[in-house]
Amino acid sequence: IFNNFDIGSALDFWLYPGERVFVDNRPDAFSRDFFKKIYIPMQNDPTKWLEYSGQYGINLIYFTHTDGTPWAREFLAARLRDKGWPLIYFDDYTVIMVKDSRNNKDLIEKYKIDGKKFADRLAELSAGAAENEKLNLANLAALYGRPDLAENLYQIILAARPADGRILADLGFLYASGAGLAQTQKSIQYLNRALENDYVLPAVYNQQGLNYWNLADYGEAKKMWQKALKLDRKNEHA
Numbered sequence: 001i002f003n004n005f006d007i008g009s010a011l012d013f014w015l016y017p018g019e020r021v022f023v024d025n026r027p028d029a030f031s032r033d034f035f036k037k038i039y040i041p042m043q044n045d046p047t048k049w050l051e052y053s054g055q056y057g058i059n060l061i062y063f064t065h066t067d068g069t070p071w072a073r074e075f076l077a078a079r080l081r082d083k084g085w086p087l088i089y090f091d092d093y094t095v096i097m098v099k100d101s102r103n104n105k106d107l108i109e110k111y112k113i114d115g116k117k118f119a120d121r122l123a124e125l126s127a128g129a130a131e132n133e134k135l136n137l138a139n140l141a142a143l144y145g146r147p148d149l150a151e152n153l154y155q156i157i158l159a160a161r162p163a164d165g166r167i168l169a170d171l172g173f174l175y176a177s178g179a180g181l182a183q184t185q186k187s188i189q190y191l192n193r194a195l196e197n198d199y200v201l202p203a204v205y206n207q208q209g210l211n212y213w214n215l216a217d218y219g220e221a222k223k224m225w226q227k228a229l230k231l232d233r234k235n236e237h238a
Contacts, residue, residue, distance in 0.1 A: 001015075001019060001020070001021055001022060001058070001059075001060050001061075001062055002022050002042070002053065002056075002058045002060070002061050002062075002063075003021050003022050003023065003061070003062045003063060004023070004063050004064055004067050004072055005023050005024070005025065005039075005067075006064040006066070006067050007062065007063070007064045007094065008021045008022070008023050008024030008025060009024045009025050011024070011062060012024055022039075022056070022058075023039055038052060040071050042075075043071040043072060043074060043075035044070070044071040044074050044075065046078065049075075049078075058099065059098065059099050059101070059103075059104070060096065060097070060098050060099070061079060061085060061095070061096065061097040061098075062094065062095075062096050063075075063076060063094065063095050063096075063097075064093055064094050065090070065093070065094065065095050065136065065139065065140045065143065066093055066136050066139075073143065076095070076143050077143045077145075079097055080095070080097075080143055080144045080145070081144075081145055083100065084099065084100045085097040085098070085099060085100065086098060086100055086108050086112045086113075086114070087112070087113045087114065087118070087144075088107065088108065088111035088112060088113060089111065089113070090113065090121065090140065091125060092125055092129060092133040092136045092137055093136060095140070118144060118146065119146070119149060122137055122140075122141060122146075122149055122153075125137055126153060131157050131160060131161065134153050134156065134157050135153075135154075135157055135166075135167070135170075137153060138150045138153035138154050138157070138170070139170065141153065142170075142173075142174055142177075147174055147177065147178065150174055151171070151174060154167055154170055154171050154174065155171075158171070163197050164197070165193075165194045165195075165197040165198055165199025166194070166199055168190050168191070168193045168194035168197060168199065169190070169191060169194035169199050169201075169203075169204055171190040172186075172187045172188075172189075172190035172191035172193075172194060172204070172207065173187070173191075173207060174187075175187035175190060176191075176207055176210065176211060181215075184211050184214050184215060185215075187207070187211050188208065188211050188212070191204055191207060191208050191211070192208075200231070201231070202228040202229075202231045202232045202235045202237070202238060203228075203237075205224045205225065205227045205228035205231070205238070206224070206225065206228050206235070206237045206238055208221075208224040209221045209222075209224035209225040209228070209238070212224060225238040226238075
């Protein structure tokens with residue numbers, strides 16, 4: 001099982017001793033080197049994922065899609081679009097993916113979630129969900145590569161919370177991932193609204209910088225990245 005830090009202890013509780021987790025929150029069991037050289041590189045370096053997933057015989061991914069670390073977001077976006085790791089379960093907090101192998105053939109045929117099944121499951125979960133759960137599902141839809149489903153959920157939440165800077169920013173990031181002038185302009189609009197509602201983060205300024213760069217407004221792009229650096233002088237993206 002390859003899992004993330006957030007759910008390791010829960011998996012210990014549910015599965016030990018029959019199954020062993022990849023990581024949990026015991027500082028005596030997992031060193032800094034493990035996180036620096038194995039755990040994080042497996043998520044943000046595709047070659048390391050191939051190397052270590054083979055070395056450790058990873059057969060299943062059990063992950064919380066609410067993990068906000070950059071490496072987790074990158075990993076989930078890659079694996080959710082990786083045909084070698086079909087999605088077989090998700091809820092408002094977790095996803096389970098299984099390796100596409102002969103041994104897992106029956107499991108995949110029975111439980112694989114793709115296309116319409118993903119949209120149907122998302123609609124089922126969001127129908128009775130609280131706003132924060134809807135937000136989790138919207139973020140998952142964006143990672144899965146369904147910006148249309150994500151946008152719909154974000155707008156539903158925004159209707160109830162019009163001054164929520166995080167929702168405004170999430171919409172801004174979503175539109176930035178689209179193509180074309182109109183999408184870029186919508187991204188700028190929503191990110192500006194997020195900033196006006198005190199959602200002031202380096203990531204917001206960094207994306208605004210990219211938006212203005214894509215519009216060839218290099219002076220404004222520079223201003224945005226300078227604001228990001230004012231908040232975090234070591235910010236690598238800025």
